[in-house]
Amino acid sequence: MSWRELPARLRHGIAVLGVLAGACVAGPWMARDPTTIVEPAHAGLLPPASSRWVAELRDGSRTAAHAAQRTDAGWILSGRGEPRTIPAGAVVSVRRQTFWLGTDALGRDVLARLLWGGRVSLAVGVVALLVAVVAGTSLGLLAGWRGGLVDGVLMRLADALLAIPALFLLLLLAATFRPSLTVLILMLGGLSWMGVARLVRGQVLSLKEREFVLAARGIGASGLRIALVHLLPNTITPLSQDAALRLGDLILAEASLSFLGFGVAPPLPSWGGMVADGGEVLGTAWWLIVVPGVAVAAVVIGAALLADGLGELARQEGAP
Amino acid sequence: MGRWLLRRLAAAALIVWLVATATFFLVALAPGDITQRLADTRVSPQVREQWRRAFGLDRPLVTRYAEWIGGAVRGDLSTSWTTYRPVAAMIGEALPNTVLLTAAGLLLELLGGVAIALRQARRPFGVGDRLLTFATLLAFAMPTFWVALLLADVFAFRLPLFPPSHMHSPAGELAVGWRRLADLAHHSVLPVLAIGITGVGAIARYVRGSLLDERGQGYVLAARARGCSARRTLRVHALPNALLPLITVLGLSLPFLVSGSLVIEVVFSWPGMGQLVYSAALARDLPTLMGGTVVITVAVVLGNLVADVAYAMVDPRVRLGGAA
Numbered sequence: 001m002s003w004r005e006l007p008a009r010l011r012h013g014i015a016v017l018g019v020l021a022g023a024c025v026a027g028p029w030m031a032r033d034p035t036t037i038v039e040p041a042h043a044g045l046l047p048p049a050s051s052r053w054v055a056e057l058r059d060g061s062r063t064a065a066h067a068a069q070r071t072d073a074g075w076i077l078s079g080r081g082e083p084r085t086i087p088a089g090a091v092v093s094v095r096r097q098t099f100w101l102g103t104d105a106l107g108r109d110v111l112a113r114l115l116w117g118g119r120v121s122l123a124v125g126v127v128a129l130l131v132a133v134v135a136g137t138s139l140g141l142l143a144g145w146r147g148g149l150v151d152g153v154l155m156r157l158a159d160a161l162l163a164i165p166a167l168f169l170l171l172l173l174a175a176t177f178r179p180s181l182t183v184l185i186l187m188l189g190g191l192s193w194m195g196v197a198r199l200v201r202g203q204v205l206s207l208k209e210r211e212f213v214l215a216a217r218g219i220g221a222s223g224l225r226i227a228l229v230h231l232l233p234n235t236i237t238p239l240s241q242d243a244a245l246r247l248g249d250l251i252l253a254e255a256s257l258s259f260l261g262f263g264v265a266p267p268l269p270s271w272g273g274m275v276a277d278g279g280e281v282l283g284t285a286w287w288l289i290v291v292p293g294v295a296v297a298a299v300v301i302g303a304a305l306l307a308d309g310l311g312e313l314a315r316q317e318g319a320p
Numbered sequence: 321m322g323r324w325l326l327r328r329l330a331a332a333a334l335i336v337w338l339v340a341t342a343t344f345f346l347v348a349l350a351p352g353d354i355t356q357r358l359a360d361t362r363v364s365p366q367v368r369e370q371w372r373r374a375f376g377l378d379r380p381l382v383t384r385y386a387e388w389i390g391g392a393v394r395g396d397l398s399t400s401w402t403t404y405r406p407v408a409a410m411i412g413e414a415l416p417n418t419v420l421l422t423a424a425g426l427l428l429e430l431l432g433g434v435a436i437a438l439r440q441a442r443r444p445f446g447v448g449d450r451l452l453t454f455a456t457l458l459a460f461a462m463p464t465f466w467v468a469l470l471l472a473d474v475f476a477f478r479l480p481l482f483p484p485s486h487m488h489s490p491a492g493e494l495a496v497g498w499r500r501l502a503d504l505a506h507h508s509v510l511p512v513l514a515i516g517i518t519g520v521g522a523i524a525r526y527v528r529g530s531l532l533d534e535r536g537q538g539y540v541l542a543a544r545a546r547g548c549s550a551r552r553t554l555r556v557h558a559l560p561n562a563l564l565p566l567i568t569v570l571g572l573s574l575p576f577l578v579s580g581s582l583v584i585e586v587v588f589s590w591p592g593m594g595q596l597v598y599s600a601a602l603a604r605d606l607p608t609l610m611g612g613t614v615v616i617t618v619a620v621v622l623g624n625l626v627a628d629v630a631y632a633m634v635d636p637r638v639r640l641g642g643a644a
Contacts, residue, residue, distance in 0.1 A: 156335070160338035163335050163617050164339055164616065165616055167583070168612065168616055169343075171601040171609065172343060172346070172609045173346065174601060175601040175602075175604050175605075175606065176347050176604075177350055255463050256465055259463075259465045261602075272463075272465070275463070275466055279472075282476075286473060289473060290470070293466035293469075296462075296466065297462045298461075300462075300463075301461045304457060
């Protein structure tokens, strides 16, 4: 099936997620270090698309200025106050830099932080999704295939975990465990396997009495082999659709946690944390709130379109 | 019906017990010493030992578990590590505020969602429908905390129409009767709007889908054939049936509603459950966190139960407990 024949929603979903992921993977190589602070007096809270001269100094710091001039004594940087003269030897580079998405209160480039933060947020979301899918699929296969007590215990556990609002449990865990990126991923993944397990279990229950499974049993295939070779491939379609929606949920959960200060810890940027930074200067710098929020919403929309499109694709293929 | 209800209540109790047990052991068996994380500054081992004794952390795990569960059954959720007040009392003050906020938000979500879906179903796949479909997808995708901050930014700071935080102004706190109520309403506009905006998308998408399903049904065609207007058919005939499954959806969305309101309570400093649990998490106040989690779970489980019963009451095709 060629690209054009795919359902429109699927194409849109892939395009949205692809562009975002591509920008976040490739962007940080082009963009500047997100944690480097440009001297705040000249570059804090610049609105989008404003430009400044930025001098990178030997000691690693950066200084911004409205104008820069090369003289025999060195670089003269002039801003609001007295012009500063910096010896040419102390300067690595001086160039005109445009902050397309503005800067935050500490004078950090919002575009660079958006791309770096996207890397972190997307990576956390995708790895947590993998954890959830692997754990949920194995537990669902186990519960559906074995039945009986195993099934009862696993499904009651899933019911219990589904009954707690995720954010409450995440806060409880975040307060108990020493936070790190690994713990965050395990927490997020560990709290979203239940839906996957239910889905896979349902599929297994309906498949396990079908002829091809009985036949496999008849020729003496082991339980593990039946689960992996005969049952698992038949759950892929509903599973992929569910996983796409879940990715959006996980990105939202990570953003909410980081917003509350329990997720990705600074100085590592994350979209949720960037919105929280924007909340500190409410009413003055709209771009600090709008920019990362739009990015989160775009990922969630992309994931929802992808899920819809996958469903449509399954219906197309189901109907000959 | 009676037996079904008993069975469901037993299952609900089991879930709550599982959650209470799981939260206890999760916290109790976490690696590291929690007293090390209670204060940012370095605390001497003697002081930490004192804390451990004061909080009962030096006693055996089984005793602590028995006390926690036994207390929880009797409505005693032990004492907060930060305020030294009973957790149950703190929750008792916070819970009504959250219920007030979520109930108002839910009402807005429902009314808004149904109104949007009705508008969309009038001419499906037309321009208006497509635009609204995109708008509802957008509403569904926007992070709750983001919508809350944007609302605060625009309507509390740039156009200072509404207060940005708390349930009452100092003057409103002291006032009585209508003035107090008006003050409360004024403060709740932004948080309720934030809940409504983020929730309206899911409801509208759901109701639109089931309205379109109902449109093809025989009874709708029959109503049209009898000369009923398209508008009346949609609202009087199709809508009630399209709304039925929404009861279950609402029951299942309770956890999300509570989680969403957690962030909103934090943004707007609304003194509810979310704010309580959030500040407890900041201070590593484990008893309050555990108590809050259990109480919220009880609320959610009961909510689901009520949704099931309500569904059976309004839909005569559903018989609870099957043949029994």
